Amino acid sequence: MIELHITNEFSRLRSVILGSAKSNGPTPKLEDAYDPKSAQHIKKGTYPVEKDMIDEMEAVAAVFKKYEVEVYRPEIIQDYNQIFTRDIGFVIEDKFFKANILPDREDEFTAIEKIWSQIPKEKRIQFPEEVHIEGGDVMPHGDYIFVGTYREDDYEKYITARTNMAAVSYLQELFPQKIIKSFNLRKSSTIPEDNALHLDCCFQPIGKGKCIIHKRGFLEEEEYEWLVDFFGKDNCFHIDKTEMYHMNSNIFSISEEVIISERNFTRLNKWLRSQGFTVEEVPYFEISKQEGLLRCSTMPLRRD
Incomplete structure (x- = not known):
């Protein structure tokens, strides 16, 4: 059996699904793109190629090996995108949740069935059909669970709206002792700079009581202000629109002190080091063209 324990984003990592x-398959057709950034690169002819993305993911695997993290990988499905494991599931405390993702992506979960089957049955949670939720929107944070959502009446119009308020209510039922704090995110199906696909595309807590945040990712200014007050202004690293587009908030913590970050995030990485973090830089630019980065492609199973 696989042991589960996740209560935040930054305690020492012991096991993870990468x-x-x-066998990522050919460049998708434009009409099959799930997000505006992928669509942009399909149009421009700059969509990432398989070899480059394999190399980038292996660089992350090498960092995990360096820090003695146990790494699980999905079984390979021929010609199928299996990069973003965070979308398809997540762990809170000792429970493994199967996300309710876009129907076209359902097979991604079958590739981790062997891992899922090693979790005690009572710890495996599946959501009702009306609950839409993806792991990029869910962040355990001690007594809180932060959840990105989209509350507007035109929810159905956006392929980029991935987590609904039914998910927020359902999590509150499952964790009555926790505060489920939801954030209404800005969505766009056509302009990647205006699209917070998931909460981790515009915000992420890291160690030492700090966070990375992008104000315009939030539709409600008071919800953004709540986070700034919660962490303290001096503990918030604010990223601009371009940095959000390049996914600067989507890094990944191995511990309170160690963070994996993209090597081109010059301003962020300099700030992280100035705050006492060890920054393990990796190339991840090609993968970022699909509007996901390091947090999106990792699903932590156990942290200390």
Whole structure:
């Protein structure tokens, strides 16, 4: 059996599912794109190629090996995108949740069935059909669970709206002792700079009581202000629109002190080091063209 324990984003990591870019398939057709950034690169002819993405993911696997993290990988499905494991599931405390993702992506979960089957049955949670939720929107944080959502009446119009308020209510029922704090995110199906696909595309807590945040990712200014007050203004690293587009908030913590970050995030990485973090830089630019980065492609199973 696989042991589960996740209560935040940054305690010492012991085991994780890392996605795979092997047999990723050809460049999708424009009408099959799930997000505006992928669509942008399909149009421009700059969509990432498999070899480059494999190399990038192996660089992350090497960092995990360095820090003695146990790494699980999905089984390979021929010509199928299996990079973003965070979308398809997540762990809170000792429970493994199967996300309710876009129907076209359902097979991604079958590739981790062997891992899922090693979790005690009573710890495996599946959501009702009306609950839409993806792991990129869910962040355990001690007594809180932060959840990105989209509350507007035109929810159905957006393929980029991935987590609904039914999910927020359902999590509150499952964790009555926790505060479920939801954030209404800005969505766009056509302009990637205006689209917070998931909460981790515009915000992420890291160690030492700090966070990375982008104000314009939030539709309600008071919800953004709540986070700034919660962490303290001096503990918030604010990223601009371009940095959000390049996914600067989507890094990944191995511990309170160690963070994996993209090597081109010059301003962020300099600030992290100035705050006492060890920054393990990796190339991840090609994967970022699909509007996901390091947090999106990792699903932590156990932290200290």
